[in-house]
Amino acid sequence: MSEAQVLTGQTLHQLAAQLRVDSIRCTTAAGSGHPTSSMSAADLMAVLFFKYFRYDFDNPKHPNNDRLIFSKGHACPLLYSLYKAAGSVTDDEFMSLRKFGSRLEGHPVPVVLPWVDVATGSLGQGLPFAVGMAINAKHLDKLPYHTWVLSGDSEMAEGSVWEAIGTAWHYQLDNLTLIVDMNRLGQRGETMLGWNSQVYAERVRSFGWHVIEIDGHNVDEIEAAYTEALAYKGAPTAIIARTEKGRGVSFISNKDGWHGKALSAQEAERAITELGGITSIVVPVRKPDDIAAAKAGGTGKFECPQYDKPAATREAYGDALKALGAARGDVVALDGEVSNSTYADRFALAYPHRFFEMYIAEQLMVGVAVGIASRGKVVFASTFAAFLTRAYDFIRMAAISRSSVNLCGSHAGVSIGADGPSQMALEDLAMMRAVYGSTVVYPSDAVSAAKLVEEVAGLPGITYMRTTREKTAIIYKSDERFPIGGSKVLRQSTADKATVIAAGITLHEALKAYELLKSLGIAVRVVDLYSIKPIDKPMLARAARETGALVVVEDHWCEGGMGDAVLAAFSGNGMTLPKVIHMAVRSMPGSGSPDELVDAAGISARHIVETVKSLI
Numbered sequence: 001m002s003e004a005q006v007l008t009g010q011t012l013h014q015l016a017a018q019l020r021v022d023s024i025r026c027t028t029a030a031g032s033g034h035p036t037s038s039m040s041a042a043d044l045m046a047v048l049f050f051k052y053f054r055y056d057f058d059n060p061k062h063p064n065n066d067r068l069i070f071s072k073g074h075a076c077p078l079l080y081s082l083y084k085a086a087g088s089v090t091d092d093e094f095m096s097l098r099k100f101g102s103r104l105e106g107h108p109v110p111v112v113l114p115w116v117d118v119a120t121g122s123l124g125q126g127l128p129f130a131v132g133m134a135i136n137a138k139h140l141d142k143l144p145y146h147t148w149v150l151s152g153d154s155e156m157a158e159g160s161v162w163e164a165i166g167t168a169w170h171y172q173l174d175n176l177t178l179i180v181d182m183n184r185l186g187q188r189g190e191t192m193l194g195w196n197s198q199v200y201a202e203r204v205r206s207f208g209w210h211v212i213e214i215d216g217h218n219v220d221e222i223e224a225a226y227t228e229a230l231a232y233k234g235a236p237t238a239i240i241a242r243t244e245k246g247r248g249v250s251f252i253s254n255k256d257g258w259h260g261k262a263l264s265a266q267e268a269e270r271a272i273t274e275l276g277g278i279t280s281i282v283v284p285v286r287k288p289d290d291i292a293a294a295k296a297g298g299t300g301k302f303e304c305p306q307y308d309k310p311a312a313t314r315e316a317y318g319d320a321l322k323a324l325g326a327a328r329g330d331v332v333a334l335d336g337e338v339s340n341s342t343y344a345d346r347f348a349l350a351y352p353h354r355f356f357e358m359y360i361a362e363q364l365m366v367g368v369a370v371g372i373a374s375r376g377k378v379v380f381a382s383t384f385a386a387f388l389t390r391a392y393d394f395i396r397m398a399a400i401s402r403s404s405v406n407l408c409g410s411h412a413g414v415s416i417g418a419d420g421p422s423q424m425a426l427e428d429l430a431m432m433r434a435v436y437g438s439t440v441v442y443p444s445d446a447v448s449a450a451k452l453v454e455e456v457a458g459l460p461g462i463t464y465m466r467t468t469r470e471k472t473a474i475i476y477k478s479d480e481r482f483p484i485g486g487s488k489v490l491r492q493s494t495a496d497k498a499t500v501i502a503a504g505i506t507l508h509e510a511l512k513a514y515e516l517l518k519s520l521g522i523a524v525r526v527v528d529l530y531s532i533k534p535i536d537k538p539m540l541a542r543a544a545r546e547t548g549a550l551v552v553v554e555d556h557w558c559e560g561g562m563g564d565a566v567l568a569a570f571s572g573n574g575m576t577l578p579k580v581i582h583m584a585v586r587s588m589p590g591s592g593s594p595d596e597l598v599d600a601a602g603i604s605a606r607h608i609v610e611t612v613k614s615l616i
Contacts, residue, residue: 038078071126124158132371216241296329318343385409385425413555430560
């Protein structure tokens with residue numbers, strides 16, 4: 001980072017006033033928004049954006065661009081005001097804030113705005129995203145770009161913030177600066193700590209960070225803090241900046257009741273007059289040094305693991321991840337301190353410089369994955385499937401970010417055995433199917449699991465692989481392919497009386513049931529529904545037409561899983577709904593052996609046989 005751009009204190013004050021005026025103008029035109037939350041950080045952002053920030057607006061993908069995350073995404077009128085002052089957004093577009101079809105949405109969103117990396121608005125997520133970006137710069141791309149985060153003081157109550165603070169220190173991210181806009185007022189009144197800067201500072205400092213306390217409206221103090229943050233080595237820096245919500249306007253400054261409230265036309269006119277009127281200052285943002293990222297490497301060829309005896313799909317995930325890491329140098333893996341159970345440790349041992357332990361912090365793990373993925377990496381993150389539920393808001397926001405992240409959840413279903421229901425993911429298929437643009441796969445043997453790891457790598461959007469704990473028989477030959485959106489018909493005849501649809505552990509139960517039914521002279525079709533989303537609609541239509549009834553068997557609650565996916569395939573497209581019998585977990589399981597629990601849940605081979613017999 002070279003010397004700060006030369007701007008006078010007077011110019012910076014004028015820029016800050018313009019940012020405040022523009023934040024009022026666009027929200028008043030929209031009739032909604034957060035002008036006061038934007039106004040509190042105007043001085044902080046004016047100094048940062050036009051003196052210290054390095055960014056090529058004509059090339060948002062420049063590998064050495066600094067990153068700026070508005071974790072307090074509701075303050076996006078300020079962010080858009082910065083874009084306007086940098087000459088990248090016209091005043092006409094700027095005044096389209098929150099209008100239908102405008103790029104300037106109510107909270108910043110990537111893709112539509114190329115200068116935004118991640119979607120924010122769900123508080124407490126910006127810093128985890130930033131940790132991922134800073135990890136990428138320091139440990140992967142080996143680039144000097146700096147990552148800046150503007151955080152609200154209210155969101156400092158979020159646990160994910162403290163997960164990120166601890167991990168940022170652990171990875172010595174001295175290329176990361178957190179700016180806390182301590183404006184005292186939240187949505188409904190004063191925050192927990194108000195203006196108690198000392199407590200914020202003590203808490204952050206106790207995590208090993210370098211901490212600076214400043215007056216967030218004093219340009220000289222702001223400049224000194226940024227200079228110090230950039231120079232400090234060995235740990236990240238937090239700047240605790242005391243500010244006033246609605247700063248610069250007498251009737252709203254530091255007044256409660258103005259959060260998320262646009263000024264009326266008359267109020268806006270009065271406020272803008274107090275701030276010195278409308279101006280149109282444009283200051284170009286300095287571009288970064290033209291430095292390329294470190295080369296990723298890789299052989300370019302995925303050598304799929306081979307299996308000749310029973311193996312768990314979770315083990316195959318680890319084997320395939322390691323093989324993918326050899327083929328592609330852009331593959332990065334994260335885990336939530338269970339890598340010896342998810343088998344991500346096989347990647348970690350082979351490629352320690354591309355593996356990052358997130359410890360038991362699942363929200364952080366997904367946030368860091370999104371941050372790293374935003375810098376062009378293919379990221380896999382794994383933990384027990386049940387624990388991904390606590391990270392669901394991050395997964396939801398990752399979809400809004402149009403992020404491409406691969407998640408693997410192991411130890412799914414009652415079939416995990418004696419650990420009991422706290423460890424059994426029975427909701428995961430439902431929650432992952434509901435994510436916008438997601439891909440959901442559920443392999444049943446080691447071959448299909450390994451092949452599906454290769455299939456999902458690089459897919460757009462959020463992908464989810466569900467793996468099981470116990471070893472299962474090998475079903476497929478090593479040359480079998482598993483295209484996303486497909487299925488496998490494993491047993492069929494012209495005499496089939498029903499189609500049994502299963503995946504994971506229940507596919508093995510379905511194959512046992514097939515043999516039992518065959519001995520009774522009853523023919524059934526057996527389908528491996530390894531791709532749950534997208535689902536194989538042509539196969540389902542054909543099976544329904546040829547066999548008359550579908551029996552869906554899943555190790556998951558009856559709501560939202562495979563059964564609902566099959567039913568949804570027949571809705572809204574003119575297909576006649578066939579007879580569908582849904583076998584799923586319907587009562588709270590306890591501890592026991594896998595076989596006992598699968599049978600008690602009513603999804604074992606014995607129950608499949610009885611269900612098919614009742615149909616015919």
